[in-house]
Amino acid sequence: GAGVSQSPRYKVAKRGQDVALRCDPISGHVSLFWYQQALGQGPEFLTYFQNEAQLDKSGLPSDRFFAERPEGSVSTLKIQRTQQEDSAVYLCASSGWDQRETQYFGPGTRLLVL
């Protein structure tokens, strides 16, 4: 497949559990973004990588959220001690070298925290 893939597609977690969400960007894409989309809202920026470097993490809502991209390809978004307000769709997008290049989105991971 040529597109961005994300796994799992759905995740149910009990409050307090840790979760890890995976993103496989389009092959060769240098830039990778994570967004959070709450119900009825547009996607909200979380963090941005260029290759393995995390250049912007200003959107991460708390220190319970952590993202990594150790080899400049696959990325993982980790949420520790999940809370009910973390319930949302987590979207990953990738793009080429220029920050103005179009971002292509994956299908998202729908997280429900009970």
Added chain:
Amino acid sequence: DQQVKQNSPSLSVQEGRISILNCDYTNSMFDYFLWYKKYPAEGPTFLISISSIKDKNEDGRFTVFLNKSAKHLSLHIVPSQPGDSAVYFCAAGSTLGRLYFGRGTQLTVWP
């Protein structure tokens, strides 16, 4: 604060007619703009974009207009088709890379 606003949560249009979706922004630093289309349980799909150096970009049935002085852009779909029914998101970006999204407009195209 919402830097990108889509003030119409929904729009209903008859098949064959024009659909016009509107978007306003507040940040003068934005220099490129995109429209995404989203079906339920899928990620946003890129539709069309425009750079701030242009005022119009066209791709088939889709045209985006940019009015920088008014900080306003619009997406025109002509003719509208039932398969166009989806949520449309306006997004804006700058050299920082991150995109700012509006809350979306649900377009329904009825036969």
